[in-house]
Amino acid sequence: MSDREANSLGRILALVLRHAPEKFGVDMDINGWVNTRELSESISKQRRHYHWLRGWHFSAIANSDEKGRYQVEGEMIRATYGHSIELELDLPTDDIPEALYWPCEAEQVKAILELGITAGDRQHVHLSKTINKAMEAGHVRIARPAIMEVDTTRAIADGNIIYRAGKSVYLTTDMPADYLYQVEADDPVISEMVARWEAEEEE
Numbered sequence: 001m002s003d004r005e006a007n008s009l010g011r012i013l014a015l016v017l018r019h020a021p022e023k024f025g026v027d028m029d030i031n032g033w034v035n036t037r038e039l040s041e042s043i044s045k046q047r048r049h050y051h052w053l054r055g056w057h058f059s060a061i062a063n064s065d066e067k068g069r070y071q072v073e074g075e076m077i078r079a080t081y082g083h084s085i086e087l088e089l090d091l092p093t094d095d096i097p098e099a100l101y102w103p104c105e106a107e108q109v110k111a112i113l114e115l116g117i118t119a120g121d122r123q124h125v126h127l128s129k130t131i132n133k134a135m136e137a138g139h140v141r142i143a144r145p146a147i148m149e150v151d152t153t154r155a156i157a158d159g160n161i162i163y164r165a166g167k168s169v170y171l172t173t174d175m176p177a178d179y180l181y182q183v184e185a186d187d188p189v190i191s192e193m194v195a196r197w198e199a200e201e202e203e
Contacts, residue, residue: 103138
């Protein structure tokens, strides 16, 4: 499987497991699992150039994914986060770091500190394990993201549930303002990443 084919299949996998399993006619259970053999057969029927596709190809993509976006158990696979469809993800809730981070527009900070974070059009709020990861996630759509810190210790103690999803991604349904703080813009990690982005933009 070439890099181009792997990237293309990765996009199909994300579409099916996160947003639209019906597009390829596969059955998904309430926890987001689909059968890799059924999925490979469905894709190869719709996309003839994937006539060689087998279920184990998806396992290979999942196991090599650095972000841990997919989970494989036997012949079943699911996305661990990023869903727009409603599921009951039975993800682990232990070993949550004492703080997690979330990117936003700088002009949103004041409102977030008053109203908290909500999932919007996704099923969950995606929190990052480090400031670096939050900056990278935010930079996809925001030139210079502001970073909110979540006091997970207090949030969990007060009954808020946080799930471990990918290798550095955590999920929650929302996060009240009581547990949020803004990471200062002159934080060394933020300053270093912004300096790097600016250097890249000048090249």
